[in-house]
Amino acid sequence: MVIPIRGLPMEDDQALFRPEAWFREARGPRYEQLYRHLSAAIAAGELPPETQLPPERDLALIADVSRVTVRKAVSQLVADGVLEQRRGAGTFVKPARSKIEQSLSALLSFTDYMRQRGKTSSSRILRRGLFLPTPDETMSLGLSAGERVARVERLRFADDTPLALEWSSLPTDVLPDPEAVGTSLYDVLRASGKAPTRAVQRITAVNLTAADAKLLLLPEGAAVLRIDRTAYVPSGRPIEFTRGLYRSDIYDFIAELRLDAPS
Structure with a gap:
């Protein structure tokens, strides 16, 4: 039948x-x-x-x-x-959610960008504290042997929809108390006069593990965007390394390209 x-x-x-x-x-x-x-x-x-x-x-x-x-x-x-x-x-x-577009040319935190879009951002803290750094954190932040790193792991929401998983790591003199971070890391850094002014980002496509998929309400193995961002203060010192997994079904990153005038 x-x-x-x-x-x-x-x-x-x-x-x-x-x-x-x-x-x-x-x-x-x-x-x-x-x-x-x-x-x-x-x-x-x-x-x-x-x-x-x-x-x-x-x-x-x-x-x-x-x-x-x-x-x-x-x-x-x-x-x-x-x-x-x-x-x-x-x-x-249900009809597909409209995608959120974020420019790659502006250094904005997740919270700042959601504010601009008129959306309510929130975070679920998964883990935060002082830890031994991973090799990626050591290299990206220029840490010395024996130094610890302040790390904050969060599930990020916009209007109650889980959009991203973010692991943010900073030197302990920049963020001595990871417990101070709630929704916005950059609000904490601005308050202490240590907010970055530029960043370098690398974007790749990855497949979700079972644990990450459950948090983002996606099937295991679903493709998402992974963004590794190293942010710098005006002196050139790297003070933030963030690795994020962003839902590709509702998140787009947009880059504007310009043709340089011939010399």
């Missing part, structure tokens, strides 16, 4: 949900695998906005799982904000 799904071509109706498309032995509970599969299909556009999913009973039949399994996977996608259940109508893929 072919159960038509509104918004999908007929030939795609069954294949996307059949167990051979998403279930793998020893890859976790069925509801988690189905959740990750549907989440990835939505992110990739295989389930476009306004696509109506089959009713719970029909989806369980196609996927060869129990209705409880379907219910748990769909409930998590609703909680993630990618599906919505409309009373009397069914379950639909």
